[in-house]
Amino acid sequence: MTEKILLQQGRLIDPQTKRDEVVDILIVDGTIEVIKKSIPSQSDYRVISLKDKIVAPGFIDMHVHLREPGYEHKETIETGTLSAAYGGFTAVCCMPNTNPAIDDESLVTFVQMQGKRVNGGIVDVYPIASVSKGREGKTLAPIAELVGAGAVGLSDDGAPVYDATVMRRALEYAKMYNVPVMQHCEVPELARGGVMHEGKVSTELGLPGIPSIAEEIMIARDLLLTEYTNSRYHVCHMSTAKSVSLVREAKNRGIAVTCEVTPHHFSATDELVRSYDTNTKMNPPLRTQDDVEAIKEGLKDGTIDVIATDHAPHSLDEKEVDYIQAPFGIVGLETAIGLTVTELVEQQYLTLIQMIEKLSVNPRRIIGKDIRVQEGVAANLTLFDPAVQWKVETPAFKSKSKNSPFNGRVLKGRAVGIVNNGRILLY
Amino acid sequence: MALHNRHLLGLQGMPKEDIQLILDTAVSFKEIINRPIKKVPTLQGKTIVNLFFESSTRTRTSFELAERRLSADVVTFTAATSSVSKGETLKDTARNIEAMKIDMVVIRHNAGGSAHFLSRIIGANVINAGDGQHEHPTQGLLDMYTLREKFGTLEGLHVCIVGDILHSRVARSNIYGLQTMGAKVSVCGPATLMPRGIEKLGVDVYFHLDDVLPKVDALNVLRIQLEREAGGYFPSLREFHRYFGVTKERLDKVGKPIAILHPGPINRDVELSADVADGPHSLILQQVENGVAVRMAVLYLLGTQN
Numbered sequence: 019m020t021e022k023i024l025l026q027q028g029r030l031i032d033p034q035t036k037r038d039e040v041v042d043i044l045i046v047d048g049t050i051e052v053i054k055k056s057i058p059s060q061s062d063y064r065v066i067s068l069k070d071k072i073v074a075p076g077f078i079d080m081h082v083h084l085r086e087p088g089y090e091h092k093e094t095i096e097t098g099t100l101s102a103a104y105g106g107f108t109a110v111c112c113m114p115n116t117n118p119a120i121d122d123e124s125l126v127t128f129v130q131m132q133g134k135r136v137n138g139g140i141v142d143v144y145p146i147a148s149v150s151k152g153r154e155g156k157t158l159a160p161i162a163e164l165v166g167a168g169a170v171g172l173s174d175d176g177a178p179v180y181d182a183t184v185m186r187r188a189l190e191y192a193k194m195y196n197v198p199v200m201q202h203c204e205v206p207e208l209a210r211g212g213v214m215h216e217g218k219v220s221t222e223l224g225l226p227g228i229p230s231i232a233e234e235i236m237i238a239r240d241l242l243l244t245e246y247t248n249s250r251y252h253v254c255h256m257s258t259a260k261s262v263s264l265v266r267e268a269k270n271r272g273i274a275v276t277c278e279v280t281p282h283h284f285s286a287t288d289e290l291v292r293s294y295d296t297n298t299k300m301n302p303p304l305r306t307q308d309d310v311e312a313i314k315e316g317l318k319d320g321t322i323d324v325i326a327t328d329h330a331p332h333s334l335d336e337k338e339v340d341y342i343q344a345p346f347g348i349v350g351l352e353t354a355i356g357l358t359v360t361e362l363v364e365q366q367y368l369t370l371i372q373m374i375e376k377l378s379v380n381p382r383r384i385i386g387k388d389i390r391v392q393e394g395v396a397a398n399l400t401l402f403d404p405a406v407q408w409k410v411e412t413p414a415f416k417s418k419s420k421n422s423p424f425n426g427r428v429l430k431g432r433a434v435g436i437v438n439n440g441r442i443l444l445y
Numbered sequence: 446m447a448l449h450n451r452h453l454l455g456l457q458g459m460p461k462e463d464i465q466l467i468l469d470t471a472v473s474f475k476e477i478i479n480r481p482i483k484k485v486p487t488l489q490g491k492t493i494v495n496l497f498f499e500s501s502t503r504t505r506t507s508f509e510l511a512e513r514r515l516s517a518d519v520v521t522f523t524a525a526t527s528s529v530s531k532g533e534t535l536k537d538t539a540r541n542i543e544a545m546k547i548d549m550v551v552i553r554h555n556a557g558g559s560a561h562f563l564s565r566i567i568g569a570n571v572i573n574a575g576d577g578q579h580e581h582p583t584q585g586l587l588d589m590y591t592l593r594e595k596f597g598t599l600e601g602l603h604v605c606i607v608g609d610i611l612h613s614r615v616a617r618s619n620i621y622g623l624q625t626m627g628a629k630v631s632v633c634g635p636a637t638l639m640p641r642g643i644e645k646l647g648v649d650v651y652f653h654l655d656d657v658l659p660k661v662d663a664l665n666v667l668r669i670q671l672e673r674e675a676g677g678y679f680p681s682l683r684e685f686h687r688y689f690g691v692t693k694e695r696l697d698k699v700g701k702p703i704a705i706l707h708p709g710p711i712n713r714d715v716e717l718s719a720d721v722a723d724g725p726h727s728l729i730l731q732q733v734e735n736g737v738a739v740r741m742a743v744l745y746l747l748g749t750q751n
Contacts, residue, residue: 151680158637160680162688187677190636194652 022046023442024059028068028401032075032391033371033379043073045397048440053393066444068401068434074374075389076108076398076438079351080381081175081254081278081326084110084143086132087125088117093331093418095129096136098351099143101329101417103443105351106400106433109142110329111385114153115176121148121159123167130168140441144385146171149188149199155180158187165195170385173200175254178236180206185240189249198276198384200252201240203261204302208232213342215303219288225341228303230258237261241268244275252384253277255328257302259312266321276384278324281350281357282423284313290423296337296344297423300330314367323380325373327354331419349417353410353424355402359431363404370404399437401444406432448746452564452571455580456622464625467742468590474745475738478514488515488748491548495521496538497574498554503709503733504574504584508551511740517549517748535559539567549748552576557614570747578612584708585618587739589626591732592663595704600627605657607691608667608716609638609678615708619665620646633657634667634689637678654689658696663704663728666691669716682715692718702726709733 025043030053032038042057043050059065084098093101095112102110112129114120120129126145133143147169148159155174164172172192178201179185185199192199209232214220216227237253241264244251253265256277268275282300287307290298298304316322330347337344358377362368368376378400382388389398410427412420435444448463456464477485493512497505505521512519524534535554542550549570552560557579564571575581593599604623606616610632623630624647632643633651644650651657658664669685679685686692696703705717705727713719722729 157674157677158680160684162680162684184677187637191679194636 020047022060022063024057024063024065025073025401026065026067026069028071028073030073030391031371031374033375034075034388034390035392037391038371045437048397050391050393050395050397053391070405071401071403071434072370073391074400074402075378075391076436077106077377077400078109078111078381078387079105079107079327079329079354080111080324080385082110082112082329082351083115083331083347084112084129085331086116087128091333092336095132095143097416097418098329098331099133099137099141101349101351101415102141103137103436104416104433104445105353106355106402106436107141107351108398108400108436108438109144109387111144111146111170113146113173113175114148119148119153120145121151121153121164123160123163126164126167126169138441139439140436140443142438144168144170144387146173146175146200148172149174149179150184153177155184158184158191161191162195165197169197170387171198171200171252173202173254175200175202178202178204178206182239182243186243186247189243189247189251193247193249196386198250198252200254201236202254203233203236203240203256205232205235208235213299214291215288215305217288217306219291223291223294225291228301230260230305233258233302234260234264237264241273241275245271245273250274255280255283255302255326256313256322257283257305257309259309262312262316262321266316269321276323276380278326278381279313279317279322280328281325281354281361282348284310284317285357285361286423294341295423296339296341297348297421299341299344299346300328300348301346314362314365317362317376318367323376324384325354325358325376326381327351331417332421333419337421348421348423349415349419350422351417352415353422353429355433356408356410356429356431357424359404360429364430396439397437400433401435401437402431402433404431406430408432447750451747451750452560453582453743453747454560454564454571454573456582456585456618456625457580459622459625461625464586464589464622467586467739467746468593470742470746471590471735471738474741475735478734478737478741483514484516485514486516487745488512488517491517491748492546493517493519493549493551493744494542494547495519496550496552497521497523498552499575501553501575504553507733507736508574508740511737511744514737515741515744515748517744535562536566539563542569543567549744572743572747575614578614578617580618581614582618583736583740583743584615585622586743587732587736588619588665588706589622590735590739591706591728592704594731594735595728596662599623602628602663603631603661604628604663604665605631605633605651605661606665606667607633607654607689609669609673610634610643610667611638611640612670612673613667615665615667620648631657631661635679635685638673654691654695655698658699658703661703663706664691665706666717668708668710668712686715690714690716690718691721693720693724696721704728706732
């Protein structure tokens with residue numbers, strides 16, 4: 019029995035095909051059959067009105083912690099991808115700091131299989147494998163085998179690749195298989211003991227700080243290594259003004275660097291930590307207003323390629339401890355679109371087209387999973403309302419964990435559904 | 446006819462006619478080593494010292510056989526590498542050699558340039574049997590001899606060297622020698638084991654073996670050292686074998702025969718699978734045989750120079 023879905027009068031914005039117009043889209047058995055100003059409805063069509071909604075190429079969050087295998091009390095591939103789906107994402111890249119770490123092709127295969135099995139396979143799960151065996155930073159993981167099994171990138175995220183020779187070899191080796199090395203940029207000895215941004219607020223609060231230079235020094239080092247080895251490098255969760263300018267300079271020199279920022283790093287500052295709410299604790303930490311400004315400017319001028327949430331679920335028991343003890347991380351899948359529209363689009367830092375580039379086109383290009391919205395291709399779409407005002411209620415999150423500092427915030431912009439892999443989810 | 450240099454330090458810069466002379470001379474010596482009495486009196490009365498600061502069985506044995514078959518008097522020193530301090534011991538040793546009126550020195554050392562160093566401070570002929578990562582000229586020569594024997598000429602041949610190029614003196618000598626003789630040389634291996642600027646030597650660089658196989662007449666497969674895995678150059682021997690191992694399946698996909706060389710010793714089923722090493726296109730045993738002949742030629746040409 020063929021399934022025919024007619025998406026009516028949504029505003030299709032696809033930067034890849036340079037489209038921005040109100041259209042009808044007919045999807046038959048998961049494939050886009052017709053895109054036209056107006057398609058007459060038939061009796062066997064499931065008609066969905068998308069008036070005043072946006073239809074975009076499926077969003078992807080390229081930095082998510084799905085916690086499976088090993089930490090299923092925080093999140094599973096099933097709950098994490100459901101959270102992604104409700105956040106408007108048709109795909110996620112999951113980080114390998116699971117237990118065991120994703121440093122073997124069998125684990126890459128496992129994660130992919132789980133992704134296909136859960137939630138009807140509506141969210142694609144692309145594993146990022148570790149750079150080093152066990153994420154210990156000492157010897158290279160079997161990179162060729164990992165990429166052969168489906169890994170789209172390499173990272174020891176949670177930790178940096180500390181040894182410069184290991185990083186050099188990883189960049190050289192990964193280049194052969196055309197995957198980026200994605201670095202959690204932190205000089206551990208500078209960051210050690212810190213729980214929030216080192217600055218005026220940390221001084222007042224009496225909490226040990228993580229200085230900006232911990233991130234900046236690692237980025238500077240890695241950019242030089244990337245230049246020397248003529249390879250590809252991606253900065254995870256960039257958080258400081260100087261980091262943005264380092265990347266900007268490097269791009270001007272022709273170095274193949276890309277970078278991502280999280281929504282919380284353009285939506286909040288270390289002032290939020292005054293509440294001592296551990297849902298404000300993450301690494302890299304919330305920084306200053308100057309850093310937030312620089313990130314917004316960096317998104318605007320194209321220095322920053324990607325918005326990715328670093329969705330890091332932790333259970334209530336784990337987070338409800340004192341600020342020093344609490345683990346780093348907050349969830350972000352279900353607030354990404356809202357924060358992006360509210361903080362960037364509404365404030366004229368990004369147009370809707372640019373927003374879609376940061377959440378779909380650019381990350382997909384970086385990991386080699388480009389898509390188009392055009393006739394004849396499989397439908398992979400994010401449907402969102404750019405104008406709706408809604409209040410964040412963390413208990414309602416589909417994620418198993420609710421560790422977000424944005425509970426109660428009113429945001430503008432929210433996903434209304436996704437279409438992918440022959441399925442449609444509307445909420 | 447004589448060689449231009451009184452030492453054999455490397456193949457870089459060696460004139461084509463010198464390489465030609467050595468290979469042609471080796472032809473007659475190959476005939477000699479196939480006789481029932483494998484001895485000629487050519488270097489009778491000459492004293493040759495084998496100075497092996499780095500352990501080696503095959504090269505040392507090959508040189509010793511070559512020397513004895515030429516009727517030379519042979520003395521071999523082997524030294525544990527860990528107890529030898531570079532430079533100082535060489536100088537001391539060189540002084541002793543001078544004093545003992547030695548005619549020729551065959552030296553293997555773990556530091557590139559050791560043969561050069563020795564040649565500057567003693568009067569005897571110096572033959573480089575392998576200096577660190579720098580050169581192994583007699584290996585390069587025997588590889589060329591073997592290829593020339595198989596294909597009739599080196600001109601226009603395309604040879605790819607596979608494996609740990611970074612640490613390989615065999616790779617470097619092969620590149621210099623083969624290019625001088627008009628062959629095309631490519632290199633293939635993991636990027637972490639590819640020396641910086643290697644393309645400036647005029648070789649094509651490949652990181653995927655299947656890309657270069659259809660283009661070559663012969664492969665020279667280098668031994669991958671286990672210490673390299675421990676040194677973090679590549680993740681595992683398994684991965685190396687999977688992606689850079691010369692296996693029968695890989696070669697069968699190409700459809701045309703590719704000659705296989707390997708300087709030895711082979712890590713079976715790492716850089717080379719057993720069925721390829723023992724297969725019909727393997728020239729590995731010929732290399733060993735030709736090695737003695739080529740070394741006899743070198744010793745003869747240097748030992749009878751004036």
